[in-house]
Amino acid sequence: MTTTPTPQTAQDAPVSGAPDTRLAGRVLGLACGATFLAFFDTTVVNIAFSDLHRSFPDVTLARLTWVLTAYAVFFAALLASAGRLADVIGRRRLFVLSTVAFAVMSALAAAAPNADTLVVARALQGAAAAGMIPSALGLLLASTPPQKRHAAIGAWGAAGAMAAAIGPTLGGLLITAWDWRAIFVINIPLGLLIGYATVRGVPVDEPSGRQLPDRIGAVALAFGVGGVVAGLTEASDWGWTSGAVLGLLAGGAVLTVTALGRSIKHPAPAVEWELWRSGTFSASNVTSALFGAGMYAWLLACPLFLVTVWHYSVLKSGLGVTPGAFTAVAGAVVVGRRVPASRQWVAALVGAGFFGGAGVWMWAAEGANATYAATWLPPGLLGGLGIGVTLTSLGTIAADALPPSRFAAGNGLLLTARQIGGALGIAGLAAILESAGPLDRNGYLHAFLATGIASFVAMLSAVAMRRGSSMAPIETES
Numbered sequence: 234m235t236t237t238p239t240p241q242t243a244q245d246a247p248v249s250g251a252p253d254t255r256l257a258g259r260v261l262g263l264a265c266g267a268t269f270l271a272f273f274d275t276t277v278v279n280i281a282f283s284d285l286h287r288s289f290p291d292v293t294l295a296r297l298t299w300v301l302t303a304y305a306v307f308f309a310a311l312l313a314s315a316g317r318l319a320d321v322i323g324r325r326r327l328f329v330l331s332t333v334a335f336a337v338m339s340a341l342a343a344a345a346p347n348a349d350t351l352v353v354a355r356a357l358q359g360a361a362a363a364g365m366i367p368s369a370l371g372l373l374l375a376s377t378p379p380q381k382r383h384a385a386i387g388a389w390g391a392a393g394a395m396a397a398a399i400g401p402t403l404g405g406l407l408i409t410a411w412d413w414r415a416i417f418v419i420n421i422p423l424g425l426l427i428g429y430a431t432v433r434g435v436p437v438d439e440p441s442g443r444q445l446p447d448r449i450g451a452v453a454l455a456f457g458v459g460g461v462v463a464g465l466t467e468a469s470d471w472g473w474t475s476g477a478v479l480g481l482l483a484g485g486a487v488l489t490v491t492a493l494g495r496s497i498k499h500p501a502p503a504v505e506w507e508l509w510r511s512g513t514f515s516a517s518n519v520t521s522a523l524f525g526a527g528m529y530a531w532l533l534a535c536p537l538f539l540v541t542v543w544h545y546s547v548l549k550s551g552l553g554v555t556p557g558a559f560t561a562v563a564g565a566v567v568v569g570r571r572v573p574a575s576r577q578w579v580a581a582l583v584g585a586g587f588f589g590g591a592g593v594w595m596w597a598a599e600g601a602n603a604t605y606a607a608t609w610l611p612p613g614l615l616g617g618l619g620i621g622v623t624l625t626s627l628g629t630i631a632a633d634a635l636p637p638s639r640f641a642a643g644n645g646l647l648l649t650a651r652q653i654g655g656a657l658g659i660a661g662l663a664a665i666l667e668s669a670g671p672l673d674r675n676g677y678l679h680a681f682l683a684t685g686i687a688s689f690v691a692m693l694s695a696v697a698m699r700r701g702s703s704m705a706p707i708e709t710e711s
Contacts, residue, residue, distance in 0.1 A: 328364075465482070513634040565625040
């Protein structure tokens with residue numbers, strides 16, 4: 234893709250003067266730490282889900298999934314406008330405010346006396362995480378010399394994969410030593426430390442002068458996505474034809490369309506619609522959403538299956554799903570270092586195929602005489618590999634489709650698509666398990682098959698990311 238040369242913007246400019254090696258290394262460490270926390274909390278709660286169910290036995294499985302979904306929805310809905318907000322108030326300021334807020338909301342989650350309070354805390358925690366990610370990336374890009382940016386972005390992205398690798402085991406250890414509250418307590422000192430170190434060690438950056446993102450559009454998007462996911466989540470309890478479910482689905486759809494419609498004409502849109510003028514970038518977003526639906530459902534279904542069907546302990550369940558997370562890291566490293574930009578679409582295609590094959594394998598091979606080594610481990614390793622390959626290639630493709638000055642905004646939209654897909658995937662998983670019964674083996678098998686189908690559909694959109702597809706150059710906002 235070719236784009237017209239653009240002048241340096243606030244995002245391209247260094248935080249203070251010319252980038253220096255010490256500052257770049259410091260910012261990389263802080264950005265990776267915050268990213269680790271944000272994505273650690275998208276996966277670690279999965280391993281705690283059975284413990285949560287025991288703590289709140291009167292809460293239905295579908296409603297309890299909102300402990301996961303509330304985080305994902307607010308994370309997804311606010312990512313799109315958080316990049317612009319970072320430019321308006323300053324990247325360092327938003328980064329510090331977000332990490333401290335994340336620590337505070339983690340404390341609220343740890344102290345939650347009931348499931349409703351926990352869901353509210355998780356929603357606010359997701360909102361804080363949405364501010365952490367684009368501000369971290371903005372600081373990283375601004376403080377890193379251009380020739381080292383690809384390596385820095387690779388390390389930043391690997392922090393999220395490492396969170397998935399460590400999350401199940403660390404979560405299992407914490408829950409075994411205490412209970413599910415421990416997975417939130419650990420965020421408190423880490424978040425406060427990152428915020429303090431940023432204030433002490435990172436220079437203040439100047440706001441770019443851009444307008445605040447459209448408040449109405451941002452609110453409409455958050456409640457629109459939330460309404461759709463709420464309808465899908467509660468449909469198994471209330472009935473698909475109930476007025477409440479239909480109202481949530483219809484109202485959520487109208488609000489989402491309203492937010493997107495306002496973004497087309499608004500000078501400071503909640504969603505930077507014009508980035509989708511790139512056919513490659515648009516295809517990467519569709520692929521990210523479809524793949525996210527299967528991936529997040531898989532990440533929740535695997536530990537739940539081991540605990541409820543095979544009767545593993547929480548710690549043993551965490552150890553059981555960890556090998557696949559390490560193959561995800563390995564796949565990410567190989568694709569990031571070895572696959573050229575022109576062939577990243579092939580990597581995404583292959584990765585989605587690996588993951589889809591793992592879901593079908595799990596559905597077909599798991600039976601009454603199944604064993605961990607023969608039945609679970611091989612597709613688990615293959616699925617993890619597919620996750621690492623696909624997510625890394627999607628990030629590279631999205632970055633390559635846009636000018637450097639729009640990378641943070643584009644990355645925000647890509648993550649938004651993935652989180653929305655993930656929220657819908659978790660809602661679909663809840664519906665499947667509620668219909669079959671949370672202890673029914675067949676319900677989980679159907680869920681694994683559904684994750685595979687979602688990934689195979691993602692392969693179709695991955696083909697559209699091939700270089701040479703119809704694209705329009707993206708102009709840099711003045």
